[in-house]
């Protein structure tokens with residue numbers, strides 16, 4: 001999964017812009033400007049709870065086109081003390097998407113003495129790119145946003161059988177021109193991740209499942225988030241589709257807004273898996289005693305509590321009928337429950353209503369108390 005998505009030559013994300021109607025799938029920030037604006041409200045509330053520090057590392061993991069951050073910066077432009085405090089750090093593996101983010105954030109390169117830096121003209125904040133979270137310099141209070149980042153991290157799949165739990169592997173089919181799934185004939189080293197995940201599950205939960213997906217990379221990155229927030233202060237907001245418990249069999253491939261077979265032309269379709277929010281919570285809590293974990297709550301609860309109803313009404317005051325229709329459509333896609341009345345996708349398979357399929361979880365330094373609106 002990691003190879004298919006991030007191989008430097010032919011990884012799915014590495015050489016193209018995959019988002020939007022003309023791409024393969026649409027994410028919440030691309031649906032409506034209100035999404036990024038409200039994440040901005042969340043970030044500003046956390047900054048206030050942190051005591052309004054003069055410098056903050058605002059880190060986004062997997063920023064896609066950079067739309068969430070652009071809307072966050074535009075939406076918070078009037079709160080000058082907040083925007084002046086920001087050092088923007090983007091964790092992005094794709095050179096192509098880094099260029100798209102540079103343009104979306106209206107970046108310009110500046111020289112200050114001998115030093116060169118990149119600045120977003122949306123707010124004047126310096127912008128830095130990194131291939132991984134550990135490369136982001138620490139030492140400043142931190143606000144981390146991860147929207148649809150964890151679902152792109154590689155999972156291992158295990159299946160219960162007469163030999164106990166076996167890992168699902170990819171093999172060559174008979175004529176060696178196609179791939180197929182097989183069960184490992186021998187125990188694999190990855191079983192160690194399965195036993196770690198099972199420690200956090202009840203006997204009843206384990207009895208019900210024949211398959212389990214485990215994402216060691218999500219556990220590792222969560223530990224890095226918890227460590228950073230413990231030492232530097234601040235918090236993280238993770239939003240993704242997922243479950244607050246063991247995920248069984250969710251790996252999916254999407255091309256041109258349609259589900260396709262996972263092994264069909266690897267690298268040409270997006271691969272993603274449901275995020276196991278219970279595993280994220282346990283990984284964070286095991287990593288540090290100085291953080292607290294809140295949620296998950298549904299995206300609809302999060303955006304509702306952050307004021308999406310007021311925002312949509314305010315925007316409706318100042319727009320023509322076409323813009324109003326687009327605002328209504330966007331609103332229902334973000335908070336709707338799957339029966340969203342205004343949304344008709346390109347075809348029946350398009351996921352509708354992100355309101356309850358997407359969950360939000362916050363990890364914060366205990367010093368700040370509970371984050372809004374958890």
Ligand SMILES: C[S@@+](CC[C@H](N)C(=O)[O-])C[C@H]1O[C@@H](n2cnc3c(N)ncnc32)[C@H](O)[C@@H]1O
Nearest residue numbers: 013027062063064091092093094147148149152
């Ligand atoms: C599903 S997209 C989400 C984009 C954006 N957050 C949004 O909601 O529109 C996943 C993003 O994470 C990036 N990404 C995936 N795996 C990554 C990794 N291992 N390290 C850094 N970035 C990664 C992709 O290039 C892409 O920008």
